[in-house]
Amino acid sequence: MARISSVLGFAGRFANGRKRYYLMFVAICLLVAATFWRGTCSAYMRQRGNSELYSRRIPEALEWLTDAEKLLPTDRLTQFSLARAYRLSGRFAEMRTHLQKARDLGFPIDRLKREQLLAIAQSGKIREIEPQLADLFSSPGEDGREICEAVVSGMLVCYRLQEAFTILEAWRRDFPTDAQPDVVEGLYYFQKGGWLKAVESFEKAIQMAPDRVEVRLHLANALLQLQRLDDARRHYLACLKTTPRDPNVLVGLGRCLFEQGDLAQAQNKLTQALALDPMHPSGTILLAKLKVADGEAAAALPFAEKAFSLRPFDPEVRYVLAQALQGSGQEERAREHFDFVAAQQLAQSKLRNILEELERNPAQVGLRYDIGEILLQYGNPEEGAAWLQSVLEYAPNHSKACHALAQYFRRLGRETEAAAIERRAQDRDTFASRTSPQQPAKPQPMPPQGE
Incomplete structure (x- = not known):
């Protein structure tokens, strides 16, 4: 009986052991399947996000890529795609976060550095990366389209128009099915008030990418400015069906x-x-x-x-x-605003003349400063500050631009940036006082008339 009991006990333990191994096997299979499922789903979402990114539907791209990251946060390709999406939307802090994550996960360093250069170019700080431009265009890798868009956009921002349009034409030749060159061109003309040229550019873009709702919306807005109301309404209604x-x-x-x-x-x-x-x-x-x-x-x-x-x-x-x-x-309060609008119209007229002059002489620091001052007082202060920043690219210690920027940052409560800009101006003033002659310079004789 004892032997039978022993045999039965062994059989029970064997059965329990088999059951445990079976459960462990099932658990491992489920874990592998779950991991595979997460990886597959994440890759699909990343692919959809990249497709939206290519079509420049940035909000939709961010939705897909964010979902892909939630499923598989350790995917370096997803992290890089997120960084690019945030760059294209102008959210550079988020871009840097995801570039760092991609770097930590082993993404190629050269492409990460290139993306950082594209962010600088896109923001209009072309002079900061001027030495690297030749390398960017000679060795674009798979980022030729991205490089063209970032550099053209940046050159338009800082009003280096001749160079911008030269690269734009090369972009069109190299990527003949890409609608984005026409979109970028259309946005430039729209912001400049060239409604007819904007319409032409947006219509070309729509022919190549009829499903891009944001481009159709730009087209409708430009048609509205031309008072082509029936055409504008037709495009607005088409947009409304989709969104x-x-x-x-x-x-x-x-x-x-x-x-x-x-x-x-x-x-x-x-x-x-x-x-x-x-x-x-x-x-x-x-x-x-x-x-x-x-x-x-x-x-x-x-x-x-x-x-x-x-x-x-x-x-x-x-x-x-x-x-x-x-x-x-409330007549008195009304008069204050009517007067401002009248002064603003005069300032806008002056601004147009300065921009025409700057188009001929893009390195003229004084013109850039004047534009910044006008916009700070009568236009969008953020745009005015951007123009003053462009002054500092050409003349890093420009005293007036530094002081105007410091005041702008201080009004926004950005004391650290204001103090940094002021220090730059003080360094310039200190250097000037140390190197200036103690005695006033003798006046030079006027040249004869006709020289």
Whole structure:
């Protein structure tokens, strides 16, 4: 009996052991399957994200790539793609974070360094990477298209137009099916107020990439500026079919309907847009403008004041606010804004002349400083600061630009940057005082007339 009991005990232990091994085997299989599934799904999401990235649908690309990272955060390809997506959206802090992650995971260093150079170029600091430009174009690897876009965009930002358009044409030749050269060109003309050329560029882009909603929206906006209202409306409606909850599309369509005199439908679209984005500046001021046109100045005033808090430098905002104040019996406050708009128009006229001169002489530091000063006072202060930064690329210790930038940063509460800029100006002033002669220089004789 003891022997039988022993045999039965051994059999039980053997059965339990087999069961444990079986469960361990199943667990390992499940783990391998889960890992494989995560890797496969992450790779698919990364591929979709890169496809959206190539088509420059950046928000959609970020959604796919972020989901891919959640599934497999140790994938270096996903980290690099995320860095590129953030660069293209101008979010350079996030770009640096993902470049570092890609580096830690063993992504090729040369491509990481190239991406950093592209970020510098894209932001308009071309002079900072001038020595590396030849290498970028001679050895582009698989990034030729990216290099062209970053350098062209940066050169347009810093107004090196002749070089920008030369590279743009080479970009078109090397990538004949790429719509992006026409998009970049169209955006430049749109910002410059060259609506007709902008329309031509966007129409070329749409022919190559008819599914790019943001390009069709740019085209509709340019057509609206040309008062080609029926054409603009057709493109807005096409955008709305694809992205029915895009506030920019709804606001554009609302503006088009307003121009066509359909105030009820315009208000309907603007109300929808503001329900999606209550802080949309264009939608807010357009709703105020609509109410002023409908004789409801008092109802327009809260919207106009809200738009002013969002975009105080926008001439349309200031003018509509002045109209709403005037219609509400606040003549003195209205006059202040009317006067500002009049001064702004004079400044804009001067600005156009300076930009034309700068197009001929892009290295003229004084012209760049004047543009920055005008924009700080009468335009978008952020753009004004960018122009002053471009002054420092040509003249790193330009005293006036340093002081103006320091004041700008201080108004934003960015004390560290303000102090750094001021130190740069003080170093320049100290150097100048040490090297200047103790006695004033003798006046030079005037040259004879005719020389």
